[in-house]
């Protein structure tokens with residue numbers, strides 16, 4: 001049986017809501033939603049509904065935004081609309097995915113955090129004004145085609161959804177576009193953010209350097225893969241050399257998330 005824990009943490013005016021799905025005491029996966037000045041950024045996963053809504057009772061959100069359609073970011077959209085009458089804002093494409101999440105949430109992700117109830121979203125404008133802050137909506141496709149970041153220029157805050165995740169990326173989803181991810185990373189680095197709030201890693205200080213290191217990491221893999229292929233090295237050997245042995249996620253996800261995907265993507269182009 002899955003157990004859900006929710007951890008709430010302040011970083012200045014920004015509150016992180018970290019939800020962790022556990023199985024037999026072991027953390028399976030975590031995701032962060034954020035709350036700042038009445039604005040809720042992402043709605044967590046469906047299995048965490050009761051605890052998440054209890055927390056929102058104390059926060060009183062006015063506006064809800066989804067960074068993208070994935071089920072750990074939209075899991076409670078339906079219930080937030082039911083309970084507070086708030087219609088989440090998102091990229092125009094998000095609406096299509098949320099009409100029927102059973103069409104695209106695979107079994108292993110349903111086991112970890114559940115499948116969202118169908119819900120609706122309204123298309124975002126180019127900015128969001130809260131009482132004290134102005135957030136610019138930055139389209140950042142790659143992780144998904146409907147991915148957006150929010151950027152508060154006066155504070156230098158970047159809410160990066162699943163664009164960044166980690167510096168030393170070793171896995172790629174088969175539906176991710178690595179070239180769009182690199183372009184989107186360059187786009188947000190050019191904003192010179194001072195603080196980043198990542199849905200996977202939480203608060204990240206000095207994000208501009210971290211984003212540039214991630215771009216370098218990906219461009220280095222691209223260089224080494226192209227070179228290795230030219231020399232006749234097998235894709236398996238390239239994976240071992242560049243990303244390490246073992247590809248456990250590939251087994252669990254039937255290849256949807258794997259190290260091999262991150263090698264193959266630079267060969268097919």
Ligand SMILES: [Zn+2]
Pocket residue numbers: 068070143162
């Ligand atoms: Zn995602």
